Amino acid sequence: MPALPLKQAPYFELPFSLGDSLGYLFNIWRPFNQRFLLLMLAIAAWTWFTPSLERARHFELDWMLEIALRNLVIVLVVAGGLHLLLFTFRRQGDDEHYDARPLVKNSKIFHFGNQVWDNMFWTLAGSLPIGTLWECLLLWAYANGHATLVTFAENPVWFIGLMLIVPIWSGFHFYWYHRLGHVEPLYRWFHSWHHKNVNTGPWSGHAMHPVEHLFLYSDLAIYFFVASHPVHVIFNAMLHTVTGPTSHCGYHRVRLTRFFSLQLGDFMHQLHHRYCDCNYGSYETPWDKVFGSFHDGTPAGDQLIKNRRRQLFEKKNQTVRT
Numbered sequence: 001m002p003a004l005p006l007k008q009a010p011y012f013e014l015p016f017s018l019g020d021s022l023g024y025l026f027n028i029w030r031p032f033n034q035r036f037l038l039l040m041l042a043i044a045a046w047t048w049f050t051p052s053l054e055r056a057r058h059f060e061l062d063w064m065l066e067i068a069l070r071n072l073v074i075v076l077v078v079a080g081g082l083h084l085l086l087f088t089f090r091r092q093g094d095d096e097h098y099d100a101r102p103l104v105k106n107s108k109i110f111h112f113g114n115q116v117w118d119n120m121f122w123t124l125a126g127s128l129p130i131g132t133l134w135e136c137l138l139l140w141a142y143a144n145g146h147a148t149l150v151t152f153a154e155n156p157v158w159f160i161g162l163m164l165i166v167p168i169w170s171g172f173h174f175y176w177y178h179r180l181g182h183v184e185p186l187y188r189w190f191h192s193w194h195h196k197n198v199n200t201g202p203w204s205g206h207a208m209h210p211v212e213h214l215f216l217y218s219d220l221a222i223y224f225f226v227a228s229h230p231v232h233v234i235f236n237a238m239l240h241t242v243t244g245p246t247s248h249c250g251y252h253r254v255r256l257t258r259f260f261s262l263q264l265g266d267f268m269h270q271l272h273h274r275y276c277d278c279n280y281g282s283y284e285t286p287w288d289k290v291f292g293s294f295h296d297g298t299p300a301g302d303q304l305i306k307n308r309r310r311q312l313f314e315k316k317n318q319t320v321r322t
C-alpha cells in the first residue's frame with residue numbers, strides 16, 4: 001500500500017488554499033513525472049508523427065493509418081513493455097505490487113480463457129482504432145475550420161492555461177461517464193467487461209467493451225467548442241492511451257532503470273477494481289467526496305463504503321416495499 005490515507009487534489013477542498021493547489025500543480029507537472037513526460041510525448045507526436053492539417057482536410061486512409069501506427073507503437077511500448085518488465089521478467093518481483101495474485105489463466109470469464117489475451121485483444125481491436133478515429137475527427141475539424149485553432153504564438157496564456165485544465169477536464173468527464181456505466185443495464189451490457197479484471201495488469205487499462213471506448217475518448221469532443229491546438233487534443237488522448245496501461249499496471253512505483261523509477265500505479269482506481277462501488281473518479285475530481293464514495297484506502301474508508309452500501313440497500317428495499 002502507498003502512504004495512506006489517499007489524498008485528492010486540493011483544488012476542490014474547503015477552505016480553498018491557493019498555496020496547496022499551486023504546490024500540487026508544481027509537483028504533478030514537475031520534470032520527469034508521468035504528466036510531464038506525457039506532455040513531451042504529445043509535443044513529439046504532433047511535431048514528428050502527426051500528418052499536417054493540409055493532408056487532414058479530407059478523410060483519407062493514408063494519414064489516418066499513420067496516426068493509428070503511431071498509437072500502436074505507443075501502446076506496444078507502454079502496455080507491452082510494462083507487461084514484459086513486471087509480469088514476464090518480474091524485474092521487481094512483488095515489490096510495490098498492489099495485489100500479488102497472478103493474472104488469470106484458464107478461466108471462462110475472459111475471452112480466449114486468458115486475462116492477458118482478452119485484455120490485449122480489446123486494447124488493440126477496440127481502443128486503438130476508436131481512440132485514433134476520435135483524434136482523426138478533431139484533426140479534420142481543425143483543417144476545415146469546424147474547430148477553432150489557437151497557437152502558442154497567438155495566445156501563450158490560453159495555450160498553457162488550457163494545458164493545465166486538460167487533465168482536470170478529462171477527470172471530470174471520466175467520473176460522469178464511468179459513474180453512468182455503473183447504472184444498470186449499462187453495467188451489465190458494457191462496463192462489466194472492464195470489471196472482469198479484479199486484479200489488473202498494464203493491458204487491463206483498455207480492456208473494455210468497444211461502446212465504452214467510444215465514451216472513454218469522447219472528452220475530446222470539447223475541442224470542437226473550445227479554441228485549442230492539436231497538441232491539446234493529442235495530450236488529452238494520451239491521458240487515456242498511455243495512462244490507461246500505466247494506472248492499471250498494478251505496481252505503485254515502477255523501476256524503469258537502475259537509477260530511475262516512476263510512480264505509475266493508481267491505488268485509488270485499484271480500490272475501485274477491488275470493491276466496484278467506490279472511487280469512480282480520479283484524484284482531480286471532487287465527486288467521489290461529494291457523493292460519499294471516496295475510499296481513502298484506510299479501515300475508516302472500508303467502514304464508510306460498508307455504511308454506504310447498507311444505506312443504499314435499505315433505500316432500495318424501502319422503494320420495493322412501497
Ligand SMILES: [Zn+2]
Nearest residue numbers: 194205248269
Ligand atoms: Zn479500470
Ligand SMILES: [Zn+2]
Nearest residue numbers: 178182191272
Ligand atoms: Zn467501474
